[in-house]
Amino acid sequence: MKERLRIAVQKSGRLYDGSMKLLKECGIEISNGNNHLRVTANNFPIEVFFLRDDDIPEYVQDSVADIGFVGENVVQEKNKEVDTIEKLGFGKCRLSIAVPKNGELRSIADLRDKKIATSYPLILTNYLKEKNISALIHEISGSVEIAPKIGLADAICDLVSSGSTLFTNELTEIETILNSEAVLISNKKLADEKKLILESLQFRLQSVKKAKNNKYVLLNAPNDKLDIICKLLPGMKSPTILPLAEKNWSSVHSVINESDFWNVIEQLKQNGAQGILVIPIEKMII
Ligand code: PRT
Ligand code: ZN
Numbered sequence: 001m002k003e004r005l006r007i008a009v010q011k012s013g014r015l016y017d018g019s020m021k022l023l024k025e026c027g028i029e030i031s032n033g034n035n036h037l038r039v040t041a042n043n044f045p046i047e048v049f050f051l052r053d054d055d056i057p058e059y060v061q062d063s064v065a066d067i068g069f070v071g072e073n074v075v076q077e078k079n080k081e082v083d084t085i086e087k088l089g090f091g092k093c094r095l096s097i098a099v100p101k102n103g104e105l106r107s108i109a110d111l112r113d114k115k116i117a118t119s120y121p122l123i124l125t126n127y128l129k130e131k132n133i134s135a136l137i138h139e140i141s142g143s144v145e146i147a148p149k150i151g152l153a154d155a156i157c158d159l160v161s162s163g164s165t166l167f168t169n170e171l172t173e174i175e176t177i178l179n180s181e182a183v184l185i186s187n188k189k190l191a192d193e194k195k196l197i198l199e200s201l202q203f204r205l206q207s208v209k210k211a212k213n214n215k216y217v218l219l220n221a222p223n224d225k226l227d228i229i230c231k232l233l234p235g236m237k238s239p240t241i242l243p244l245a246e247k248n249w250s251s252v253h254s255v256i257n258e259s260d261f262w263n264v265i266e267q268l269k270q271n272g273a274q275g276i277l278v279i280p281i282e283k284m285i286i
Pocket of ligand 1: 010011012013014015051052053054070071072073074091092093158159160161162163164165166180181182
């Protein structure tokens with residue numbers, strides 16, 4: 001039988017939709033939903049295992065799965081022997097220390113000998129050790145945010161995304177100890193045939209990621225401003241320039257990085273660019 005790469009994804013929860021969307025964007029068709037433990041892709045040599053996120057690092061370490069999509073926070077906390085290969089751009093959150101809003105705790109120095117509730121005892125222990133702060137860590141598996149209110153702890157260390165859970169529970173962040181997102185992890189000893197499949201998957205993941213970070217830009221510019229406009233829009237190689245029907249005007253096509261976007265658009269306008277169109281890119285292969 002032809003070799004298949006076994007990928008572990010979260011069965012249900014915050015990473016499920018992002019994981020399935022990303023596989024789809026990579027052109028990988030998964031016919032059944034997550035009702036099954038294991039599903040084979042129709043058009044790519046991959047088999048998807050649906051698991052609890054906490055189990056994914058261990059299963060990948062033990063070769064039950066070859067690779068997995070899982071939060072960096074879980075990878076660090078579980079501390080298994082796996083390789084982290086690629087950030088995936090979804091499931092973004094931060095692991096933060098938070099304290100009661102109107103209490104006397106203001107900074108991490110105030111946490112000395114205090115009780116901190118968390119589901120991330122290893123990451124927190126390492127962090128406190130690094131900062132030379134001895135505190136008591138109380139491990140709980142869920143609803144960490146209510147711990148200070150019920151007198152279980154003085155502070156918490158938990159994941160935050162919008163901040164609304166902290167707000168509702170009258171807590172405030174004093175320190176971010178980890179910025180996390182979903183990552184691709186791999187078993188350390190993949191067979192050569194599986195490594196090839198992984199390379200091909202990574203190529204697709206990177207093309208999708210690059211496309212998300214870039215936009216296609218079309219604009220009209222007077223010919224005497226083309227030099228400066230081309231400098232602002234270097235593109236993948238150099239911009240495409242096509243003459244417009246109107247004399248002394250050209251259409252310029254290029255690619256622009258999301259992070260430079262507003263800054264560059266502003267400068268393009270100042271340099272006489274008109275009719276600027278910005279279009280999402282689906283895949284980008286350099
Ligand atoms: O059943 P299973 O064990 O698979 O799932 P789970 O319940 O353990 O995990 P799940 O689905 O809640 O989260 C999976 C992963 O999503 C986490 O490991 C993170 O990598 C990522 N992620 C991203 C988050 C959040 N954002 C997040 N906001 N995980 C949890 N939260 C929780 C947080 O713990 C807190 O309770 O959401 C609350 C805070 O959210 P805000 O928006 O109010 O700040
Ligand atoms: Zn979990």
